[in-house]
Structures are given as C-alpha cells and as structure tokens.
Amino acid sequence: MTKKADLSINFCGVKFENPFCLSSSPVGNHAEMCSRAYDAGWGGIVYKTLGLEKSFKVVMPSPRLSVYNYGNKKFVGLQNAEQITDRPIKDNIRDIALLKKNYPNKILISSIMGYTDEDWSELAKMSEDAGADILELNFSCPQMAHKSAGHRVGQDFHAVAAFTEVVKKSSKLPVIAKMTPNITDMIPVAIAAKEGGADAISAINTIKAITDIDINNFTPLPNIHGHSAATGFSGPSVKPVAMRFVSDLYNSKDLNLPISAIGGIETWIDALHFLLLGATNLQVTTGILRYGYRIVEDMIEGLSDFMIERNIKSLNEIIGKATEKIVDPSEFTTRYQVISVIDEEKCIGCGQCYISCQDGANQAIKFDPKTRKASVDEERCVGCLLCKHVCPVWDCISYKEVDTKNAKHAAIF
Amino acid sequence: MKKNINIGKIKQFKSMRESLSLQDAIREANRCLLCYDAPCSKACPAGTDPAKFIRQIKFYNFKGAARTIRNNNILGGVCAHICPVEKLCEQKCSILALENPIDISGLQRFASEYGEKFGIEPLVKHKSNDNKIAVIGAGPAGIGCASVLAKKGYQVTIFEKENAGGGVLRWNIPEFRLPKVALERDFNNLLDIGVTVKYNTNIDSEDAIQSLMKNGYKAIFIATGLSEAFRMDLFYNFSNAIDYISFLRTIKIKNGNEALVNKNVAIIGGGSVAIDSAVSAKACGAKKVYLISLEHLGELPADQEEIDLARKMNIIFKSGSQITGLVSDKNQITQIKGKEIEWMEPEKFIPENARQIKGTEFNLNVDLVVQAIGTKPGKEILKFSTGLKTFGKGILVVNENFETNIPGIFAGGDISNGGSTVVQAVGEGKKAAENIHIFLG
Numbered sequence: 001m002t003k004k005a006d007l008s009i010n011f012c013g014v015k016f017e018n019p020f021c022l023s024s025s026p027v028g029n030h031a032e033m034c035s036r037a038y039d040a041g042w043g044g045i046v047y048k049t050l051g052l053e054k055s056f057k058v059v060m061p062s063p064r065l066s067v068y069n070y071g072n073k074k075f076v077g078l079q080n081a082e083q084i085t086d087r088p089i090k091d092n093i094r095d096i097a098l099l100k101k102n103y104p105n106k107i108l109i110s111s112i113m114g115y116t117d118e119d120w121s122e123l124a125k126m127s128e129d130a131g132a133d134i135l136e137l138n139f140s141c142p143q144m145a146h147k148s149a150g151h152r153v154g155q156d157f158h159a160v161a162a163f164t165e166v167v168k169k170s171s172k173l174p175v176i177a178k179m180t181p182n183i184t185d186m187i188p189v190a191i192a193a194k195e196g197g198a199d200a201i202s203a204i205n206t207i208k209a210i211t212d213i214d215i216n217n218f219t220p221l222p223n224i225h226g227h228s229a230a231t232g233f234s235g236p237s238v239k240p241v242a243m244r245f246v247s248d249l250y251n252s253k254d255l256n257l258p259i260s261a262i263g264g265i266e267t268w269i270d271a272l273h274f275l276l277l278g279a280t281n282l283q284v285t286t287g288i289l290r291y292g293y294r295i296v297e298d299m300i301e302g303l304s305d306f307m308i309e310r311n312i313k314s315l316n317e318i319i320g321k322a323t324e325k326i327v328d329p330s331e332f333t334t335r336y337q338v339i340s341v342i343d344e345e346k347c348i349g350c351g352q353c354y355i356s357c358q359d360g361a362n363q364a365i366k367f368d369p370k371t372r373k374a375s376v377d378e379e380r381c382v383g384c385l386l387c388k389h390v391c392p393v394w395d396c397i398s399y400k401e402v403d404t405k406n407a408k409h410a411a412i413f
Numbered sequence: 414m415k416k417n418i419n420i421g422k423i424k425q426f427k428s429m430r431e432s433l434s435l436q437d438a439i440r441e442a443n444r445c446l447l448c449y450d451a452p453c454s455k456a457c458p459a460g461t462d463p464a465k466f467i468r469q470i471k472f473y474n475f476k477g478a479a480r481t482i483r484n485n486n487i488l489g490g491v492c493a494h495i496c497p498v499e500k501l502c503e504q505k506c507s508i509l510a511l512e513n514p515i516d517i518s519g520l521q522r523f524a525s526e527y528g529e530k531f532g533i534e535p536l537v538k539h540k541s542n543d544n545k546i547a548v549i550g551a552g553p554a555g556i557g558c559a560s561v562l563a564k565k566g567y568q569v570t571i572f573e574k575e576n577a578g579g580g581v582l583r584w585n586i587p588e589f590r591l592p593k594v595a596l597e598r599d600f601n602n603l604l605d606i607g608v609t610v611k612y613n614t615n616i617d618s619e620d621a622i623q624s625l626m627k628n629g630y631k632a633i634f635i636a637t638g639l640s641e642a643f644r645m646d647l648f649y650n651f652s653n654a655i656d657y658i659s660f661l662r663t664i665k666i667k668n669g670n671e672a673l674v675n676k677n678v679a680i681i682g683g684g685s686v687a688i689d690s691a692v693s694a695k696a697c698g699a700k701k702v703y704l705i706s707l708e709h710l711g712e713l714p715a716d717q718e719e720i721d722l723a724r725k726m727n728i729i730f731k732s733g734s735q736i737t738g739l740v741s742d743k744n745q746i747t748q749i750k751g752k753e754i755e756w757m758e759p760e761k762f763i764p765e766n767a768r769q770i771k772g773t774e775f776n777l778n779v780d781l782v783v784q785a786i787g788t789k790p791g792k793e794i795l796k797f798s799t800g801l802k803t804f805g806k807g808i809l810v811v812n813e814n815f816e817t818n819i820p821g822i823f824a825g826g827d828i829s830n831g832g833s834t835v836v837q838a839v840g841e842g843k844k845a846a847e848n849i850h851i852f853l854g
Contacts, residue, residue: 071439071443072440348508348511349448349510350446350448350508351448351449351450352447354449355447355449367449372452392511
C-alpha cells in the first residue's frame with residue numbers, strides 16, 4: 001500500500017484534511033459542483049461569494065473571459081469579468097447546508113460581500129446558520145459592477161476594519177479577510193483587517209489587467225459589446241506576484257496572522273512554494289478552470305511523496321521556511337560570485353546561450369562553429385546565468401563559485 | 414509535426430499533404446530553438462535560409478517569412494513541397510537531440526501560401542544593364558540562375574523547348590507531390606523580376622549557340638537537365654513499354670489516365686521516380702501495379718516515406734528480382750517473366766553482380782510496362798557539344814565555377830551534376846549566376 005503523509009492542517013482553529021481548497025469563484029458555484037470537488041479530494045471549498053440581491057442585483061457580463069497566451073502556449077494567464085454569485089441567496093444557503101450535511105468532515109468557507117453593515121452582518125449570520133466553518137470577506141473583487149464594493153473597499157483600510165468588525169460581532173465563526181493585490185503595500189490593509197478582528201488573511205485576489213486586444217477592431221478583450229475593462233487576472237502568470245505578497249504578509253511581525261495563499265497554483269510544487277513562503281492554507285481556481293477538479297489528486301500524491309522522501313511529518317515543519325531567507329537586497333553578500341559551467345556532453349549546439357550572452361549579458365560565451373559547442377570565457381563571465389535560463393537542455397548549464405580573492409572576475413573591479 | 418500523407422488526395426490528384434494551419438505554424442515555429450549560425454540554413458543547397466523564415470513566423474512576421482523565402486530561393490514555394498528535407502535542413506536541426514525536427518518544409522509552404530493569400534506585394538523588375546544572358550531550359554537550375562542574374566540587372570532570356578516553364582516540375586513530378594499552383598506562383602515571381610522566357614524554342618545545334626553569341630548574349634547557361642529516359646533493349650519493339658517520363662507527363666497533364674483503369678502495370682526500377690510512377694498508376698485506377706527492382710526492399714534507393722506510401726497504396730513489390738523474358742502478342746507485351754536474385758558480391762547493386770535463384774520463377778500478366786531506370790541528357794546536348802567536354806552518359810564537364818571548357822558557357826543542374834535534387838539545381842543555378850557575374854566583370 002502506498003504510504004501517505006499527513007497533509008492535515010489547522011487553520012483558524014479548523015482542521016482541514018489537506019490544505020487544498022477551491023477559491024471563491026465559478027468552481028464552487030453550487031452544491032453539485034462542490035460535491036464533485038470534495039469527492040475529487042479537495043480538503044475545503046470557499047463557496048462562490050454571496051451577496052444580497054435586495055442590495056444589488058448581479059448580472060454577469062458576456063463574454064467575460066480572455067486569456068493571455070505566450071507563443072504556442074495558451075492560457076498562461078486568465079482575465080475574467082466575473083461577478084459574485086448571481087444565484088438567489090436562499091438557493092446558495094440551502095446548498096451550503098446540504099454540503100455540510102453530506103460532507104461533515106470537509107471544510108466549507110463562506111465567502112461574502114456586502115454593501116452596507118447590515119448586508120455584511122446578515123450574510124455572516126446566514127452562513128453560520130447554514131453550517132459554514134469559516135467566513136471569508138471578499139474585499140478584493142476587482143470588477144464589481146457596483147461602485148462601493150470589491151477591491152474599492154479593499155483599498156480603503158478604514159472600510160476593511162469597519163466591515164470586519166461588523167462581521168465579527170455578528171458571528172462566532174473565524175474570519176479570513178481576502179486582500180486585493182491592486183495596491184502598493186498590502187500590509188496596512190491586512191493590519192486594518194486584523195484590527196477589525198480578522199483571524200486570517202487570504203491573498204491574492206486577481207490583479208487588474210488587460211490581457212489582449214483585437215487588432216482588427218482595436219477593442220480589448222473580452223469584448224463586451226464594444227467595451228472592455230481592466231479586470232481580474234489570474235493563473236500561472238500571477239504566481240510570482242502572489243508569492244511576493246504572501247511572503248510580505250508572512251514576514252510582517254505586526255500582522256502575524258495565518259495565511260491562505262491564492263495565485264496560480266496548479267501542481268504540488270506550486271503548493272509547496274506557497275507553503276514555504278508562509279501559507280498554511282491554499283486556494284485554487286484557474287488551475288481548475290483549465291484542468292478540472294482532478295488536479296488535486298496529483299497535488300496530494302506529489303506533496304505526500306515529497307514529505308515522505310524528506311521525512312517531513314507535518315506541514316507545520318516547512319511553513320515559512322523560504323521566507324526566512326528573503327532579505328532586503330542591501331543585505332546580499334556581494335563577495336560571493338559565480339560563473340557559468342557548460343556541460344559539453346549535454347550541449348546540443350543551438351547557440352542560444354551565445355546569442356543571449358552576446359546581446360544581453362557580458363559576451364562571455366564562445367561558440368565553436370565547427371563543433372557547435374558553447375564554452376564559457378571564465379574571465380568575462382559575470383555569473384548572471386542568463387545562459388542557463390535560455391538553454392533548452394535543463395541540466396546542461398550550471399555554475400560554480402569563484403575565488404574572488406585570487407581569481408580575476410569580471411564583476412569585481 | 415508533419416501533416417500525414419492523405420491517400421484520398423493522391424487519388425484526386427491533389428496535394429497529398431494539407432497545408433499547416435496558422436495554429437500549426439505557430440506551434441511548430443515555437444518549437445524552433447532559433448539557433449545561432451543555424452545548421453538548417455547551412456544545409457540548404459539553395460540558401461533558402463529556413464532559420465530566418467522560421468524566426469519570422471515565430472514573431473508573427475508572416476509576410477516577412479514569405480519575402481525571405483522568395484528572395485533567397487525563387488523556387489521556394491516549389492521546394493516546400495518536394496525538398497528531401499529529412500536529408501538536408503531537418504537532418505541538421507539542433508532539436509533532434511531532444512525531439513522531432515521542426516517541420517521546415519511545412520513552415521516554408523505555410524509562409525509561401527500566406528504571402529499569396531494575404532496579398533504580398535509582387536516582385537519588381539530590377540533596373541537593367543545592357544548585358545544579355547541566355548539560359549537554355551526553364552527548369553530548376555535555369556530558373557535559379559535567371560533569378561539571380563535578373564536581380565543583378567542583366568537582361569535574361571530563357572529559351573524553353575516546351576510551351577510552358579518548369580521542366581520536370583511541370584511535366585514529371587506528380588500533382589500529389591507538387592501542385593501546379595505552387596509552380597505557377599514561383600514562376601510568376603520569376604517573370605515579375607523581368608526574366609523573359611521564349612517558349613517552343615529549341616536550342617539544339619552548334620549554329621543556334623553561335624547565333625546566340627552573335628546576337629549579343631554575353632554568356633550562356635545550359636540547364637537542359639536529363640530529358641531522356643533509359644530504356645531496356647528487351648522492350649525495344651513493344652508499343653506498351655514506355656518510359657516514366659512520358660508516363661508521368663500524360664497523367665500530370667490530364668490529372669489522371671483513364672486508359673489505366675483496371676489494367677495491370679509493371680514499373681521497372683526502385684528509385685523515387687519508379688515509386689512516383691507506381692503510385693500514380695494506382696491513383697489512375699490500375700488493378701495490379703508491380704514494382705520490379707534488382708535491389709531488395711531494404712536496398713531500394715527510394716526514400717522510406719516513398720516506400721511506405723507505395724505499400725499503403727498496395728503496390729506489389731517484386732524487389733530483388735530480375736526480368737528474364739517476356740511473352741508478347743504482336744507488338745504488345747502480355748507477360749513478364751522474372752526470377753529472384755541474390756548478390757554475388759555485397760553492396761554492389763548492378764545487374765552484372767546479380768545471380769538468379771533457381772525455383773523462384775514468376776510470371777506477371779501485364780498491360781503496360783513503365784521503365785523508370787534512370788535518365789540521361791537529351792540528344793540536343795550532343796548536337797551543340799562538339800566542343801563541349803562531357804563524360805559518362807553525356808554529362809557536361811564544369812569546373813567549380815560551373816563554367817564549361819568553353820569560356821562564357823556555363824552549365825548547372827542535372828546536366829552537369831548527373832542528376833540530383835531540385836533544390837541542388839536551384840543552388841547550382843544561383844552559384845553559376847554569381848560566377849557569370851564575375852566572368853562579365
């Protein structure tokens with residue numbers, strides 16, 4: 001029998017069988033979908049954000065998706081103009097209750113978005129009564145067709161603090177405040193949420209972006225009857241930005257709250273990256289939009305195998321381990337210098353390293369036109385590793401440390 | 414990924430492969446490593462520069478790719494269909510160390526077709542100088558040479574014995590390999606840059622050559638190819654034994670040949686043209702098509718892809734076999750008799766080295782015999798070559814500058830290399846043009 005590692009986590013005092021959750025989006029739109037997600041192995045679900053139709057009637061724009069493609073690779077990022085749920089609140093509350101009845105050991109997080117104090121309070125109570133385990137406050141949807149909701153709230157830390165406080169007073173449930181990345185510094189907003197009583201922070205919501213323009217009619221996409229907007233961007237492209245924000249949150253001593261990470265997670269390695277940056281809980285939408293709920297199987301099995309190989313008993317042992325190594329660039333040790341090493345056996349002779357080094361680095365690669373082999377001019381190499389990154393063979397180019405006291409090195413004058 | 418061969422299209426006398434779609438082309442170009450000093454480009458005899466046009470496709474500069482192809486190789490669209498890329502550019506592709514080579518011919522065809530479809534500007538005539546050059550034969554070598562000279566400003570006239578240009582491209586390469594539209598597109602480019610073609614004009618005597626010289630032609634480029642097929646003595650007097658040149662020509666012109674329907678056809682030979690003939694016969698509706706060759710299956714000179722195609726078309730391979738006799742009725746062959754052979758010495762694939770094996774006799778009932786056993790220069794060469802040095806079957810002797818022993822007379826393509834690829838002929842034509850330019854100072 002396959003050995004399985006313990007992937008369980010405790011997040012906001014709630015035990016999850018694994019840290020993998022659906023984030024608030026169409027992937028958690030109703031009970032039937034959520035049931036299939038639970039069955040596939042997801043540890044938790046953030047149900048699609050609830051609102052009150054009496055305050056604002058949601059109508060979805062159409063079409064509402066556009067993708068960012070790179071070369072022949074489609075869908076490296078996704079732009080959406082999706083709104084919060086457009087289903088009647090009573091249907092959603094009934095679905096949440098049904099899910100908790102059928103899946104008592106799985107976690108259900110109710111995402112809510114109000115427009116007034118009363119809305120927030122009512123949504124929190126309704127969710128708690130239906131059996132939700134946690135509340136997530138959506139302060140961050142970047143494309144709400146309503147002037148005083150979504151990320152406009154999330155950019156205003158007074159509003160964040162006030163609404164969080166209202167929710168905390170209305171419900172006993174733990175509260176996650178979901179942050180917008182459409183802000184220079186996330187920490188003050190996260191701290192405002194903490195002051196309002198938030199138990200955890202989730203980040204990032206989508207990044208306001210424009211993915212594409214139809215060059216035939218000069219209209220950005222999605223083309224919503226002749227108009228478009230900068231709306232939420234997600235998927236693998238945003239992962240580096242999400243990682244930066246998660247590490248900022250984890251590194252903030254003033255904040256010191258558990259983090260649920262969101263942003264481009266598709267594989268167990270993506271998941272591990274966020275855990276290492278300080279996340280306890282993980283949320284996914286775009287990966288599911290693209291590949292379906294089934295991807296969680298590989299996240300679970302992959303992360304489990306990694307833990308067994310490394311003898312990691314609990315995810316708590318690794319949470320934040322990479323963030324500890326993130327410092328201000330002023331603290332780098334600049335006496336440490338490296339140079340590239342090319343494995344001639346593995347070199348296939350394409351010369352991309354040569355071109356990139358010539359035009360983008362320090363002209364430190366030599367290319368033999370007869371043998372078609374690249375080699376490093378060690379006196380010129382500054383160890384930027386551009387060559388390594390353009391090489392089509394993964395393990396052809398590596399690097400070694402140079403003795404900057406004795407050897408001549410181009411970066412040391 | 415190369416598009417698969419579609420046998421249904423072969424039977425309709427249409428290109429056997431689909432063009433790459435825009436999606437296919439972008440995907441394929443994105444696999445390219447964009448090598449430094451790219452080996453694919455160095456491997457192209459005609460200097461088409463695939464590395465550049467693939468880069469242009471990758472960066473969505475599709476018309477730029479079309480320009481690169483036609484500027485570097487006036488028959489670039491044609492070569493995209495028929496070039497043996499597996500032995501040239503694709504064989505040198507760096508990515509072979511990691512995965513399948515880039516579909517260079519597919520991308521070349523895509524770009525050429527894209528240029529035409531989206532209205533690439535026509536080529537223009539270059540400012541001409543007063544030097545007149547005569548090119549004999551509007552086949553690949555002649556076209557290649559004429560294109561370079563015209564761009565340099567020479568007044569180039571091609572003398573073509575047929576009523577249309579292209580040589581083997583027009584008359585002998587089956588439609589499923591090379592659609593006429595591809596030749597027309599490239600040939601129109603040649604006319605656009607100001608090359609004059611005189612059709613139905615035979616240059617087949619010493620006088621004709623002399624008269625060109627007298628009429629102010631400063632140099633002559635002979636590119637008459639190998640226009641005459643070898644025939645076997647055994648079949649000499651029979652009206653239903655023909656050579657592959659006339660056989661393929663009829664099918665190419667008529668897009669089929671009803672006379673072949675339900676007939677049994679024996680093709681003699683084991684090279685590419687033998688396979689083309691066999692596949693064409695089958696496409697025309699022939700009942701049984703035999704491919705009789707001395708070489709055994711693994712020894713055939715045809716490419717593997719051609720052999721695979723012939724097998725898919727249910728061609729019956731009588732490989733490793735020798736014809737020993739025939740049965741005839743008046744001047745018609747009705748039966749071919751043969752025996753299997755073995756080689757006395759290894760790796761020496763000539764009739765003298767074959768030993769017939771007892772007990773392997775076979776008789777094939779045939780309605781038509783097509784001989785595809787090689788070609789030689791046409792008779793016209795003998796007539797104007799009293800002073801020109803030749804060797805072997807009448808191949809012209811040229812030096813490294815493609816110059817014959819007579820100053821001012823150059824030659825290239827099959828007539829001087831003894832028979833090679835179209836892309837090789839274009840390359841030789843281009844190089845000869847550069848040398849003619851130097852010759853004329």
